[in-house]
Amino acid sequence: MFRFISVAAAVAATASTAFAGDGTYSTNFSSADGNYWGAATHTTFNGHGDLQLTTDYPGDYFGTWSTGALSNTSDITGFNASFKFSMNTNGNGANEADGFSFLFGNLSDDMNGAGDYGHSYLQNWNGGEWGMNQFSRLGSGMSVDLATYGDDYTHARWASQEVAYNNIDDNLAGHVTYYGYDYALNDAHQATMYIDWETTGDLVVYLETPDNAYGAGTAKTEILRTSGFQGIDTAGFEFGFAGRVGGATWDILIDDLDINYQYSTPVVPGVGGIAALAGLAAVRRRRR
Known part of the structure; x- marks a missing residue:
């Protein structure tokens, strides 16, 4: 029959x-990799390069950076990211910068458009320790921030909505703030942040600080955990950073970004x- x-x-x-696979993105910022907006720039000292999100002078500056589109991906289902960071005052004794965010979302669509959401007098690429306008506009996008002005704290946000929060320690920013690029751009003097996420599990954030003249550092320590990002739609997402300084100043420096991610791409014949x-x-x- x-x-x-x-x-x-x-x-x-x-x-x-769907086709599942693994990908990586890694840069030590020895060259100007990725995409830059605002005050963000590639800076070097004695042959060592970092991503610089903000500038020590003047204040009220924003800087954003992205990896650009990730190859061979559609929907990212998990990632393990790590990066180093520090701050630099160039010896002028100014107050702390406001902070920065690690970004995971759409960082390409109309980034230069007017920021009609959140901080409306800015453009979509503007962001800082509160996430970024782009994510507020789109209603999607993960940001994990570190606020360094006053008491240090970390938030995790989806678009403009707070998902998790934790107060850390008011000595953190001072522990990795230096008075010149010779120390601030030195890997051995920078803190390390680790951010792990999977679509069926938790977002977990860890922090590690170095031993230096300010005192003993801290081993890799969990500072935030939440299950609030399970099952999010990540189509077309990429990674990045946004930093801000207000009336205060400071350089915010990022280095040695390493990301391992898993993805799932629908197969259409x-x-x-x-x-x-x-x-x-x-x-x-x-x-x-």
């Missing part, structure tokens, strides 16, 4: 499958694949 198979059903079943499926529309099956 003949057994008939619906071509539409076969195509739908094939399209619903092309014309040839559909034609092949059509050949399966009638499959003869011998009955015993």
Whole structure:
């Protein structure tokens, strides 16, 4: 007898499958990798390069940076990210910078448009320790911030909505703030932040600080955990940073960014694949 198979059903079943893989993004900012907005720039001292999000003078500056589109990905299902950071006052004794955010979201669509959401007098790329206008505008995007003015704290946000919060220690920023690039751009004097996330699990943030003239550092310590990002839509997402200084100043410096991520890309058959499926529309099956 003949057994008939619906071509539409076969195509739908094939399209619903996905290719899973692993990817990496890594830079030590020895060159100007990625995309830059505002005060963000690539800075060097004695041959050592860092991403500089803000400038020590004048204040009220914003800087944003992104990796650019990630190759061979559609939906990121998890990542493990780490990076080093420090602050620099260039010896002028100014107060702390406001802070910065690690970004995971759409960092390409109309970034130079007017920021009609959140801080409305700015552009979409503007951000800082409160996330960024782009994510508020789109209603999506993860930001993990470190506020360094006054008491140090960390937030995790989805768009403009707070998902988790933790007060840390008012000595953190001072522990990795220096008075010149010779120390501030030295890897051994920078703190390290680790951010891990998976779509079926938790977002977990860790912090590690170095031993230096300000005192003993801290080992890798969990500072934030939340399950509030399970199942988020990450289509077209990339990674980045946003930093801000208000009336205060400070350089915010980022280095040694390493990201390992997992992704899932839907597989949709092309014309040839559909034609092949059509050949399966009638499959003869011998009955015993």
